[in-house]
Amino acid sequence: MVRVHIGLGSNLDSPQRQLRDALQAMAELPDTRLVEASSFYTSDSLLPGQPRYTNAVAALDTELAPLTLLDALQAIESDQGRERGERWGPRTLDLDIITYADRVIDEPRLKVPHYHLHARAFVLYPLAELVDEAFVLADGRSLRALLAACPFVGLEKL
Template sequence: MERAYIGLGSNLAEPAEQLRQALASLAQLPATRLVSVSSLYVSDSLLPGQPRYTNAVAALDTDLQALALLDALQAIELGQGRERHERWGPRTLDLDILLFGNRQIDEPRLRVPHSQMHLRAFVLYPLAEIAADLQLPDGSPLSTLLAACPFEGLERLTP
């Protein structure tokens, strides 16, 4: 089994409830076990004028291949009303594969580690909450990324 870390985000239609529903769906994926979930965090949108986001990170152990997991995540998003009209628009649910084992994947549909995770406190802090000693596939510790990404603008909601 591979350990996969999934970033969850929502800023529409009761975001905290959207994440709870997504976590229930993640727990039901075939050949997959939901291992742990971070607290929920709220942050401002990266783009002005959008509602605030609620985010979390989940750890999964899975026998699914990376692209099969991506397909399953996109099916969960679609089932919760995700519409893909614009890349950075508001959304009911966004599920991203942040890490997939120690693999580095660069395919047209999937890039792992997630290309922007090192810049996003709303990803790094929830990830550190459930995997404090994590090493990235390039060998760098998660703590190094945290040191360069301040907690500012995040609000932790629930354990």
């Protein structure tokens, strides 16, 4: 099994419930174990005029290959009412693979570490709850440096 981190986000249809349901669904994936989840945080939307998001990060141990895991996560999103449309638009659920063990993945459907991670306090701070303070991403960036460059602004820990 390998350790992966999944970013969770929702700003529609009871976001905290959406995240709890998604965590339960991830715990039920085959060949996968939910290790732990961060606290929930609220953050402003990337686009104006949307409800605030609720975010978290989950640590999973899995034997699923990266694209198989992605397909499983997208099935969970669909099961919870996710409709793909406007980029960064409102959504019932968004599940992103943030890390996949020590692998850098550059596929058309999947980029790991997540390509906007450096600018997303709503992912970095929950991730920091789950890893050692000296955690280094597969691409060589340290979480400590990313946190220092991305202040805890606009976030509220629930």
